Amino acid sequence: MRIALMDAIDERDRKRKLMPPLGLAYLAGYLLEKLPHIDVAIFEDSRDVIEFAPDLVGISSMTPNFPAALSLSQDLKARLSCPLILGGPHITSLPAQLPPQFDAGVLGEGEETLLGLVQRFEKDRWEKSLESLRGIVYRHAGNVRIAPEGDLIEPLDSIPHPRRDLMDFQGRAPYLMTSRGCPCKCAFCYPAQYWRKYRVFSPRYVVSEMEEIVQGYPIRQLVVLDDFFTAHLDRLKEIAGLMEEKGLPEKIGLYVEARADSLGIEACRILKQMNVQCLNFGIESASDKVLQYLKKAPVTVAQIEGVIEMCLRFGFSLAPSFMFGSPPETREDMEALYRFISEHKDHFVSIEMFPAVPLPGTEMWEYASQQGLVSEQMDWSRLTLSLLDFDPERHVFMNRNVSKEEFCDFVLRFQELYREINKKTLAVMASAVAQVERARAGRRVYLPSSPSPGLASDDA
Structure with missing residues (x-):
């Protein structure tokens, strides 16, 4: 079969x-x-x-x-x-x-x-x-x-490691997941609903998978895809200790995602012990009011400022993400976000920037549905998260505090800022995408789990 x-x-x-x-x-x-x-x-x-x-x-x-x-x-x-x-x-x-x-x-x-x-x-x-x-x-x-x-599968460790040997890595970065779901209930995010509850692979499972990746692929960096890698400090500490036992911090650097309100001095020390090189955390907004709506947690702009300063002292590269256009935002909130990013642009190696989009399974979807802005029979291509591909004729405008024209002006300003900060990243991404597409043109198929007639070979 x-x-x-x-x-x-x-x-x-x-x-x-x-x-x-x-x-x-x-x-x-x-x-x-x-x-x-x-x-x-x-x-x-x-x-x-x-x-x-x-x-x-x-x-x-x-x-x-x-x-x-x-x-x-x-x-x-x-x-x-x-x-x-x-x-x-x-x-x-x-x-x-x-x-x-x-x-x-x-x-x-x-x-x-x-x-x-x-x-x-x-x-x-x-x-x-x-x-x-x-x-x-x-x-x-x-x-x-x-x-x-x-x-749900319990424990998660009963799931075998993903079959990376069935994937083609040409032009692609290696990825790792150490958990499923997220303990947070952000208004724009679906993982909590999709996975139903937050579960983790054990530290030993995680580190054995890291070893498998390092032994199987010529890599120097590993991207951890968890939505909230720093959720549990004790688990983080155990992973760091096991990584040191195996000599992994000398072999690979990590790129991880965290929440600003989870990053204290001890967490940063543990991440440094792991050889985490780049941190991504969702700053999202420069307004306390908007942060409360988006994150459903008492995160403040002042707290985020302190976390940025601390992370820079520890030598981490920062690649945060931002969002604008959520229902409670005002023009002043968007101006504050633009100023915040502009003032910190030299501190960021790259940024992600999203116009707020109501994805099914999220609080934003419920809001947009109640307002008659979306439906289960809608054209799903309207829900693109890409800032650079923003289309004012198709975007679902949830924000009623600014006019469509004002919002589009903000889009243009944020696009310019995004390109300025991500100049190097966009060039690297374009080169990597070209490499992936060349590989697809020459050999379109991933490897099967066993030889099968009709499939392209490794040398095709």
Whole structure:
């Protein structure tokens, strides 16, 4: 039996192009451990999926990339006779909206649910067995049925390391996840809803995976994808100690995400012990009022100023993120944010900057829905997070405190500031994207878990 897995990626999403499909590699590793007789391959081109002749195809998608998932699935449905499965945050947030070309959807954490789908497909081609499977949405007699939630995998350490050997790293950075979910409830973010609760891999699991990456790939830096890596100081300390035992801080530098209100002197000392080189934390706003709305926690601008100063003393590079256009913001708040970034621009190696977008599963989505600004049948391409691709004719304007014209003026000013700060980063990203696209043109397919007829070889 052959399983093809794909991430739906918008061609404009430069950052996403540079991220290896780690979630798919987790799914592949889990399936192959439980069902070693099957073949699993990770693809990024539909032509290779068709050549692979799969029995099942799984496509993962976030909301900003959902139009790409629709286009990809329509192409595959027209050329293959096998079932298509949809997974990821978008379908998890809106399960009743399962598109007609998909036969089933995986809701939330995917490993155990996808395993159940594969096992039942092997058993009876889903003729009867889907009704007993939890954590899915599926079609029955022409109707969409949503099953009860599936159980979360406990402990997380029972999940095998992601199968990085099935991914092509040309032009891409290596990534690691040490947890799932987030203990915070930010108004704009979906991980808490998608993963349902915050769970962590043990320090020993994390460090053994780091060792595996260092031994398998010629890397000097490792990106930790956790939404809140510094959530638990004791765990952080244990990871740092194990890293030192293995000599890892001398071999790799880390890029991690944190929250400003979690970064004290002790946390910074531990991060330094790990050889963390770059910190990303969501500053988001330069207004205490807006910070309270966005983060649902008593974070203040004065506190953030202190954290920036402390991190610079410890020698960390800083790559924070910002957001503007949320419902409570005023023109004065946006001006304050512009001044804040301008005053600190020499302290940042790069920044992320987002116009506020109401993604399904978030508080902002609920607000925008109540205001009649979004719907479950909307054009999902309107929900792009890209500042540089901002389109005033398509953007969902949630903020009523500034006019559309004023907001667009702020967009232009923030775009200019973004390009100034990210001049080097954008050049490096463009070069990396070009390398990835050259690799795709020469060899479009990721490696299968076992040799299969019709697939391009490593030397192709």
